[in-house]
Amino acid sequence: MTQxxxxxVIVHWLTLxxxxxAWYLGDTLSDATDESRATLAGYIVHGLVGGAVLLLTVARLFFRGKDGTPPAVGQGLMDKVAKGVHHFLYLVLFLLPVSGMMTIINSSVGRALLSGDASLLPKKDDFEQVFTHSVHETMVTVLIVLVAVHVLGAIKHQFVVKDGLLERMMLRRK
Ligand code: HEM
Ligand code: HEM
Incomplete structure (x- = not known):
């Protein structure tokens, strides 16, 4: 298999x-919380989009096990780094939504959602004591760094090495 x-492929690009x-919605939500104007709908929409990422990741690992992956491009140091980055990306794709869900349970968001009472939602600084919120924020930063390295690698293959690696992640069959 070469691709x-x-x-x-569909799950890879849909996840992106x-x-x-989710990132845009999370940032908007965080700004709204700082100004004490967050809404229940804001949490529901962010949670659903983020939750979809988790479901897609579970499906993706299942498909990976069934369909397999193309053979490694090479055995050099950079190929090993790329593989390591892939594994860390999968880890973050789990930890990020799970820490988000834990934040809802560990804060007053859960109670606000269950009772439908938006006045219970956290206000500015209320998340400071919630450990999983810090984990969620840290995971967002880790994800950005990993994706940046991953995309730089893809750009290098496309424009410097010119080995057509990107085609392995494309729908068009060779
Ligand atoms: C995997 C995709 C996800 C991404 C990329 C993401 C991204 C973000 C971002 C950027 C923030 C703002 C962080 C800050 O600067 O304070 C945030 C906050 C938050 N996220 Fe997520 N998130 C994801 C999944 C989830 C899920 C599945 C849930 C819950 C079901 C969730 C619940 C929350 C909560 C409760 C906050 C705090 C909002 C606030 O500070 O007011 N997230 N998320
Ligand atoms: C513009 C953005 C992106 C580009 C150009 C890109 C490109 C690629 C390419 C070409 C591959 C195949 C590598 C190979 O055959 O060895 C790949 C694999 C992969 N990508 Fe991306 N990607 C992007 C964004 C993302 C994002 C946002 C994530 C997840 C957060 C991600 C996660 C992965 C993972 C986990 C693999 C390994 C698949 C496996 O072997 O199971 N990518 N990507």
Missing amino acids: YSKRM VLLFA
Whole structure:
């Protein structure tokens, strides 16, 4: 096999789109909390989009096990780094949504959602004591760094090495 299966490709690019949406929604939510104007809908929409990332990641690992992956491009140091980055990306794709869900349980957001009472939602600084909120924030930063390294690697393969690696993650079959 020289390319990823079609369903692996679809989930890869769909995850990218959902991550952008979740990141934007999370940032908007955080700003709203700082100004004490967050809404229940804001948490529900962010949680659903982020939760979809978790579901897609579970599906993706299942597809990976069934369909396999194309053979490694090489055995050099950079190929090992790329593989390590892939594994860390999968780890963060789990820890990020799970820490978000734990934050809802560990803060007053859970009670606010269950009772439908937006006045119970955390206000500015209320998340400071919530450990999983710090984990969630840290995971966002880790994700940004890992994706940046990952994309730089893809750019290097495309424009410097010119080995057509990107085609392995494309729907068009060779
Ligand atoms: C995997 C995709 C996700 C991404 C990229 C993401 C991203 C973010 C970002 C950027 C923030 C703002 C952090 C800050 O600067 O304070 C945030 C906050 C938050 N996220 Fe997520 N998140 C994801 C999944 C989830 C899920 C699945 C849940 C819960 C079901 C969740 C719950 C929360 C909560 C409760 C906050 C705190 C909001 C606030 O500070 O007012 N997140 N998220
Ligand atoms: C513009 C953005 C992106 C580009 C150009 C890109 C490109 C690629 C390419 C070409 C591969 C195949 C590598 C190979 O055959 O060895 C790949 C694999 C992978 N990508 Fe991306 N990617 C992007 C964004 C993302 C994002 C946002 C994530 C997740 C947070 C991600 C996670 C992964 C993972 C985990 C693999 C390994 C798949 C496996 O072997 O199971 N990528 N990416």
